[in-house]
Amino acid sequence: MARVLIETHGCTLNQSDSDIMASVLKGSGNEAQQGKYSDAQRDMYDYVVINTCTVRKQTEQRITDRLKRFSGLGNRLIVTGCMASANSDIIKISAPGASIVSTANILRIQDVVASGSRHELLGYAKIQKPGFLDRGGSVIARIPISEGCLSSCSFCETKTARGPLNSFNEDTILKAISMSVNSGAKEIELASQDAGAYGADTRTGIAGLASRASSIKGSFMVRIGMLNPEHLHRCIDDLICSFNDPASKLFRFLHLPVQSGSNKVLKDMKRRYTIEEFYSYVGELRRSVKGISIATDVIVGYPTETESDYLETRNMLMELKPTITNISKFSQRPHAAASRLAQLTANEVKRRSTELSRMVRAMQKAEYAKLMGKRISVLITERSGSSVSGRDISYRPVGMLNAGGAVPGETVWARAVNSSYACVIASAEPTAEAPDLASDAGLNTLPAIFQ
Numbered sequence: 001m002a003r004v005l006i007e008t009h010g011c012t013l014n015q016s017d018s019d020i021m022a023s024v025l026k027g028s029g030n031e032a033q034q035g036k037y038s039d040a041q042r043d044m045y046d047y048v049v050i051n052t053c054t055v056r057k058q059t060e061q062r063i064t065d066r067l068k069r070f071s072g073l074g075n076r077l078i079v080t081g082c083m084a085s086a087n088s089d090i091i092k093i094s095a096p097g098a099s100i101v102s103t104a105n106i107l108r109i110q111d112v113v114a115s116g117s118r119h120e121l122l123g124y125a126k127i128q129k130p131g132f133l134d135r136g137g138s139v140i141a142r143i144p145i146s147e148g149c150l151s152s153c154s155f156c157e158t159k160t161a162r163g164p165l166n167s168f169n170e171d172t173i174l175k176a177i178s179m180s181v182n183s184g185a186k187e188i189e190l191a192s193q194d195a196g197a198y199g200a201d202t203r204t205g206i207a208g209l210a211s212r213a214s215s216i217k218g219s220f221m222v223r224i225g226m227l228n229p230e231h232l233h234r235c236i237d238d239l240i241c242s243f244n245d246p247a248s249k250l251f252r253f254l255h256l257p258v259q260s261g262s263n264k265v266l267k268d269m270k271r272r273y274t275i276e277e278f279y280s281y282v283g284e285l286r287r288s289v290k291g292i293s294i295a296t297d298v299i300v301g302y303p304t305e306t307e308s309d310y311l312e313t314r315n316m317l318m319e320l321k322p323t324i325t326n327i328s329k330f331s332q333r334p335h336a337a338a339s340r341l342a343q344l345t346a347n348e349v350k351r352r353s354t355e356l357s358r359m360v361r362a363m364q365k366a367e368y369a370k371l372m373g374k375r376i377s378v379l380i381t382e383r384s385g386s387s388v389s390g391r392d393i394s395y396r397p398v399g400m401l402n403a404g405g406a407v408p409g410e411t412v413w414a415r416a417v418n419s420s421y422a423c424v425i426a427s428a429e430p431t432a433e434a435p436d437l438a439s440d441a442g443l444n445t446l447p448a449i450f451q
Contacts, residue, residue: 002030002046002113007037009063010053012191012225013162014081016133016142018051021080021109023134028110037070047113048073052081052091054161056331060087064094071095075118080106082161086335088122103147103162107132124163130176131169136183139381139408142191143176144168145209149194151228154270155299157335162193167202170209174216181218186409187381187391188213188222195224196231207238214242214249219411221379221437223395226255230272232281243289252289253395256281257297261316262309265302269338275316282320293394295324300356301349302330303341310352317360323367323396325360329353361421368396368419377435378414378426380406389423393437397423404428411435 004025008018018034025032037048048070052063060083070077074097083091085102092100099112105121107129112119129144146167149159177188190209192198199205206224213222232239243250256278260266263274285292298313305313317325329349332339378398380390388403398414399422406412406428413435414426 003044004030004032004047004049004113005037005041005045006032006034006049006051008034008051009059010051010055010081012142012189013144013147013193014051014053016129016144016189016191017081017103017106018049019142020129020132020144021049021051021106023132024107024110025113027134028114030110030113039070042073045076047076047078049078049080049109052079052083054082054086054333055156055158056328057333058331060090064090067091067094067098071097073098075099075116078109078112080109082158085122085161086157088120126166128168128172131172133176134179136180138180138183138185140187140189141177141180141185142189143173143180144191145173145195145206145225146192146198149228150197150200151194151230151272152270154268154337155302155330155333157333158193160335165197165201167197167199167204169202170199170204170212173209174212177213177222178216178218181216181220184409186220186379186411188220190222190225192225194226194228194231196227196229196235200231205235205238207235207242210239210250211242211245211248214245214247220249221251221391222249223251224254226257229256229258229278229281232256232273233277236281236284240285240288243292251391251395252292252393253295254285254292255295255297258316259297259299260302260305260309261313262305265305265309265313268304269299269302275312279320291394293323293396294320295326296320296322297326297328298356299328299330300353301344303338303343305330305344314356314359317356317363321363321367322360323394324364327353327357327360365419365421368421368424371396371416371424372419374416375429376414376416376424376426377411377437379411379437380408383408392424399423399425400428401425402427404430411437
């Protein structure tokens, strides 16, 4: 029996890969834990797996520094994730003795551990990952529904790492959800590189999958993962029906990464939608789905972004007021076409990023402040020391000042008493009435452009 620690960096899909590796290792009689590795743990584990992310240069550099720090582990170090698939040469330089396992080969992690020698398992393979997930007891379950995508965005190299779209079998996904719920999961996260593309290669779709997930017996909620706006035209009506179904167990939440408010920049990015279409989608969702939250992403400093383009993005955010906006500086990636363009100055990118970040933080705090004094139901999902936190029906993060003894997995009534840019702050309200998360929407106020 080998003792293995898995350290994960990056998105929910990466986290689900780590869950699968832990399942495979445990199924082979090994001891597998997840957490962050340190030098003090050198003698506690026979192998250390670093599951990497390559979405941004800064992220990759941080991981590279960790690989160098732990390179003395030799072949006891196993590197997987998107860096292993897209930029394995960096790993060979940073940790020359480490084994390298691509995202498509994680089911062979046991072979590496059992052999005791260095391996390079690279390349693509279509596998049904959800069928190998067998990790019970967690309140949050990350269920992969697909990997790869249909897009060719000029700023991204994740497709190089994950390959073309591979939608996993719907029945296999639903079995994994059912297993997780039976093992105590209360929040199901449908993990994907692009949930909107799900099923385009198998004649299914995200709306149908979400509806079937809601039909599974048990008390739980489902979060749909990031959905590229270019796919909304083929699924928005069905998604709205899924959200509004009386039996729906969907969080009223969608993550729609707009990336820019300028049509010129969107075209340069090879994003196949216009800003007018994005406005239309957000408006329709907000009008049709009670209490829906919209999260988005914005890239600042794309090489062709002029000051005018930047101002269009700023104005778009001021009008739409997304519930959550993630601001990222453009990052050169070796396999991305935009990295070969003339770059904006670091000072200019920093100025735009700082300005937008301050603006969206203020908007988020104001959005959360709309709940002040309201009674909301909160699914408790995490504990850190004596503090607990969770999510409301609109997937807004809620920090609990007083949890009333609640533990992760419970749903409690709470009163919103304050807010920050990061979360709603609430206090538990003891009551004999059992809360139903899906019955309490905490409606957003529609911006004037949608009224």
